[in-house]
Amino acid sequence: MTDARAAAHALPFAARRHDLDSVTLLPLDTATAPALAARVVALDPWARLGLAAAAMADRMTRPSPGAHRFAVVDAGRLVGYVAVRHPFMRGPYLETIAILPEAQRRGIARRVIGWMAREVEGLDANLWLCVTEWNAAARATYAALGFVEVGPIPDLVAAGQSEIFMRRALAPPPSRPG
Numbered sequence: 001m002t003d004a005r006a007a008a009h010a011l012p013f014a015a016r017r018h019d020l021d022s023v024t025l026l027p028l029d030t031a032t033a034p035a036l037a038a039r040v041v042a043l044d045p046w047a048r049l050g051l052a053a054a055a056m057a058d059r060m061t062r063p064s065p066g067a068h069r070f071a072v073v074d075a076g077r078l079v080g081y082v083a084v085r086h087p088f089m090r091g092p093y094l095e096t097i098a099i100l101p102e103a104q105r106r107g108i109a110r111r112v113i114g115w116m117a118r119e120v121e122g123l124d125a126n127l128w129l130c131v132t133e134w135n136a137a138a139r140a141t142y143a144a145l146g147f148v149e150v151g152p153i154p155d156l157v158a159a160g161q162s163e164i165f166m167r168r169a170l171a172p173p174p175s176r177p178g
């Protein structure tokens with residue numbers, strides 16, 4: 001195991017700067033959250049749900065053990081938001097990813113998923129997420145990034161719609177009990 005990997009394993013998704021090639025993940029601070037939240041709620045699926053910016057900002061900053069929240073920054077500009085829940089279930093759960101329209105289709109989601117896998121390499125064997133059934137672009141993204149559908153969860157976020165639970169299997173970790 002390299003020193004860098006050993007450091008990551010000491011604290012996966014640590015609240016520090018993470019460089020993902022051309023973009024950077026920075027721990028989200030309370031000063032940044034309102035502006036980022038306002039951009040994020042303008043995007044589906046949150047726009048279609050009518051989520052208010054203040055509610056999103058609260059969700060981004062409310063203390064929650066196991067939540068790891070980052071702003072995605074490209075050359076000093078905010079281009080997205082990522083929240084990971086870890087530990088979750090033998091692997092981390094991508095709670096939220098929102099890449100702003102001007103930065104989409106540039107491989108940022110691909111890099112975020114690769115980063116998640118590296119953070120838990122040798123420790124965990126799964127990445128998890130949920131996607132709203134009608135979010136065709138996100139479903140296509142996750143399929144392209146190796147996620148497979150586990151199954152639908154009806155009425156989880158809103159009545160009358162399902163969230164699709166998805167898993168990407170990683171290389172198996174060393175066997176361990178529990």
Ligand SMILES: CC(C)(COP(=O)(O)OP(=O)(O)OC[C@H]1O[C@@H](n2cnc3c(N)ncnc32)[C@H](O)[C@@H]1OP(=O)(O)O)[C@@H](O)C(=O)NCCC(=O)NCCS
Pocket residue numbers: 043044045097098099100103104105106107108109110111130131132135136137138140141142144145
């Ligand atoms: C879905 C989302 C996260 C994808 O992020 P992204 O950084 O644009 O994705 P990437 O550029 O890494 O794309 C990786 C692959 O996914 C697929 N993909 C990405 N966007 C796609 C789209 N709109 N339609 C079809 N396939 C798409 C492609 O195969 C792509 O590879 P390619 O560009 O080499 O063809 C982003 O569009 C987004 O934040 N959307 C709004 C909010 C949202 O829906 N979040 C997810 C909630 S579950």
